[in-house]
Amino acid sequence: MSLDEEEIYQEHVLDHYEDPYHRGTCVAATHADDGKNPLCGDIVRYELAIGDDGKIREIYFEGTGCCISQASASMLAEQMDGKTVDDISAFEASEMLEMFGARLTPNRQKCCLLPWRVLKSAVFSPLDGSDEDHVTERPAGPNLGEES
């Protein structure tokens, strides 16, 4: 592999992609949400068990899509396990991109930020019959798949 490719597909990115942190379902989930980027076909769902104190007791994700979106989802799950709802709310896009590490073009930043958006929405999407209508906004950015 050339050094060029390592810029994006760094060891730690591929590690998360191939051996993700907490990919699966959360049996004790209290909150969950999913989102997708229809243009890429990336799909991410987070399921969380959140304590009364706002602490993330368990966090799992599921999804399909490109390496960037799925590795990001895994990194974010690992990062936020044990943190609080406030921590997640305060976590900014720039921090997400920084955590991902590899430099991403604007097109691919959208893939990286999909899990970030879904998780921010998930912590306010309780599963206990509350019918809060949470719609995850589509990530902004150029239409990667749009052309002819």
Place this chain on the structure above:
Amino acid sequence: MVTSSDTPTALNVDSLRADFPILGQMVHGDRPLSFLDNAASTQRPRQVIDAMSRVYEHDYANVHRGIHVLSERSTDLYEQARETVRQFVGARSVEEILFTSGTTASINLVARSWGDANLTAGDEILLTEMEHHSNLVPWQQLAERTGAVLRHIPITDDGHLELDSLDELLTERTKLLAVASVSNVLGTVNPIAELAQRAHAVGALVLVDAAQSVPHQVTDVEDLGVDFLAFSGHKMLGPSGVGVLYGRRELLEAMPPFLGGGSMIDEVFLDRFTPAELPNKFEAGTPPIVPVIGLAAAIDYLSGVSLPAIAAYESMLTNHAFDVLGAIDGLTILGPTADQRAGIVTFVLNGIHAHDVAQVVDRHGVAVRAGHHCTQPLHERLGHVATTRASFYLYNTREEIDRLGDAIHAVQKIFRRR
């Protein structure tokens, strides 16, 4: 530049490539650029760039109005371009050639003007499962406005239209068949003349999205027997921002103007107007003057090289791509066999997302497209969310396809490390 020849394989690609300044560059350091994204948009030869610069430097003014020398020159060049296009697609008269901003605008023009005036609830529009969004959404919008019903010709697993279904799908309710001449994903070459005949037999009109065929093969609207035909300049060595709608004269004459404004009028009063004659009736406002002139230069270039020679050369490249890509484990090419398609090869790699493929391949200097290529329903039908597409034109080489093959091996190496 290569001159036309009866021998289809007579393309001198090295000399052709010298006409395209953009192709000679290195990217990502020391990687020669291999531009295999021509179905999205092509590059332009010096001849087209120069023709456009020349207008800006010597001849530019608005067309059809000024009583001064520059306006006359620009108008002449603009109207000469219409004649160039007319000859290129075999239309009977220049009144049948309308300049638009592209294929999408051309199709929308028909949907808005002809569609709104002629369709009512229960009428049917027949499309196919392989259409580009630009030949789906305008009809969906028309159906929404009029109550017309959309139906779709299904495709076979190997990417051909299910022609057997036409007996059931084409009825006296069918008012329009809108179909791509060549699939922008599968490369499938659809039997337009046969489809047009069958559609006309039930009284339906036929619109062809010819964005992927006009640049690559000889088009004759009279031989095909179609009523409307749409294509874009930027997919045929011309500039972006210009496209063409061919329409049969009697149809265009009966259609109401779509966009209103300057140029498309004969007389205007405070409360009403009378429309201009064809083709001005459908060219409201200042048209894309210089892009139109650039498109004519592109057509001159393509005609000089010879479209049959280009088609034969692309066929050779497609065969080579099938050899190279077909030999890669875990790679599946979608659509028909090499001898039944245009120079478009779309594929999936086992377990690797198309965007990851395109990203790594790009680092090797090879430009391909990844995504759904504006055909979400087709991808749904094929069972893929995203695919990778290599598409060829007259300036591509076998070596570039070999580089794509090498780059795909590199992709597999990254994602199969352990």
